[in-house]
Amino acid sequence: MYFDSFDAFLRMGEHGLYVWMAYGATLLVLLSAFFITRSMSRSVEENIRWTILSRQSEQAAGTAQTQRQGNES
Amino acid sequence: MKLNLKLKEYWHKLGSPRWFYQITTSWVTFFGICALLLLATGLVWALAFAPADYQQGNSFRIMYVHVPAAMVAQSLYIGMGVAGFVGLVWRMKLTDVAIGACLPLGMVLTALALFTGGVWGKPTWGSWWEWDGRTVSTLVLLFLYIGIYALREAIPDRDLRARASALVSLVGTVNIPIIKYSVEWWNTLHQSASFSLTEKPAMPAEMWLPLLVMVLGFYCFAGHQVLSRMRLEVLSREATSRWVLQLLQGKSAEAGLGQSSLIDHGRD
Numbered sequence: 319m320y321f322d323s324f325d326a327f328l329r330m331g332e333h334g335l336y337v338w339m340a341y342g343a344t345l346l347v348l349l350s351a352f353f354i355t356r357s358m359s360r361s362v363e364e365n366i367r368w369t370i371l372s373r374q375s376e377q378a379a380g381t382a383q384t385q386r387q388g389n390e391s
Numbered sequence: 392m393k394l395n396l397k398l399k400e401y402w403h404k405l406g407s408p409r410w411f412y413q414i415t416t417s418w419v420t421f422f423g424i425c426a427l428l429l430l431a432t433g434l435v436w437a438l439a440f441a442p443a444d445y446q447q448g449n450s451f452r453i454m455y456v457h458v459p460a461a462m463v464a465q466s467l468y469i470g471m472g473v474a475g476f477v478g479l480v481w482r483m484k485l486t487d488v489a490i491g492a493c494l495p496l497g498m499v500l501t502a503l504a505l506f507t508g509g510v511w512g513k514p515t516w517g518s519w520w521e522w523d524g525r526t527v528s529t530l531v532l533l534f535l536y537i538g539i540y541a542l543r544e545a546i547p548d549r550d551l552r553a554r555a556s557a558l559v560s561l562v563g564t565v566n567i568p569i570i571k572y573s574v575e576w577w578n579t580l581h582q583s584a585s586f587s588l589t590e591k592p593a594m595p596a597e598m599w600l601p602l603l604v605m606v607l608g609f610y611c612f613a614g615h616q617v618l619s620r621m622r623l624e625v626l627s628r629e630a631t632s633r634w635v636l637q638l639l640q641g642k643s644a645e646a647g648l649g650q651s652s653l654i655d656h657g658r659d
Binding site for chain 1: 430434438439440441442443448449450452453456457460495496499500503506507510511513514612616619620622623626627630635636639642
């Protein structure tokens with residue numbers, strides 16, 4: 319550990335404000351990039367699942383209808 | 392001759408979205424874990440254990456985030472330029488996906504490099520902003536990123552968008568050597584490179600080792616981000632193809648969700 323106390327660590331000489339601003343911005347950028355990308359990939363997967371499901375239910379409805387029509391005639 | 396064929400085969404595979412998706416599955420996890428470990432180690436090391444600079448004091452610790460951000464921002468742009476070149480020459484679909492994936496991260500990292508540079512400049516040079524060769528050429532890089540981003544948002548046609556952004560990415564790479572040599576060409580305030588591949592660093596090891604860790608961590612993070620973004624784009628572009636269907640079915644079967652409801656009867 320380079321600093322003598324936690325207080326000295328926070329103060330960073332007289333440069334605390336600058337150092338913590340730079341590191342805060344960096345963490346903000348890295349974390350938000352990570353979470354935005356993650357939520358994007360999840361929503362893409364959800365969307366595709368949803369499309370597959372709705373296409374299937376359409377198909378199922380379609381076959382049911384043709385069957386019914388076949389029975390009636 | 393045989394090697395030639397092998398290379399050709401590999402080249403064709405490289406253009407296939409499906410093959411790309413499969414092979415990168417484990418890479419994403421690998422880069423993610425490496426990034427987490429390296430960045431956590433690097434941040435603690437840089438903030439609490441590295442010694443302060445004898446001239447700049449503790450503000451010098453900003454270097455540990457400023458230099459990696461700037462390096463990765465430029466590397467991502469080079470990546471876009473190379474992808475643009477390959478896309479224009481060989482008409483590979485995946486290159487446009489790569490450009491789109493490098494773009495957002497490159498843009499925010501350039502902004503981060505400028506911001507941390509300003510924050511470092513205030514206690515060191517006495518001002519937040521200097522019209523200095525390197526700061527201006529980095530600002531140009533940010534405008535290039537924003538320009539390509541706007542271009543991609545503005546063109547709805549996929550092929551046209553791919554060609555336009557490939558061309559601008561390629562042309563914009565002239566700015567990269569300008570950024571690199573700006574500290575030598577113009578007599579500037581910005582200090583010269585603290586790190587190079589060919590020379591021994593001027594700093595003692597306890598100062599440059601954490602920088603190395605941070606740079607590697609940033610590169611792994613970028614690898615993780617770019618690959619993840621490429622994968623999600625590939626998935627949404629290929630949403631109607633059979634392999635995506637099978638892949639998502641496999642995933643939900645693993646998770647124990649209603650796998651029977653996802654089986655596509657119509658297609659088999």
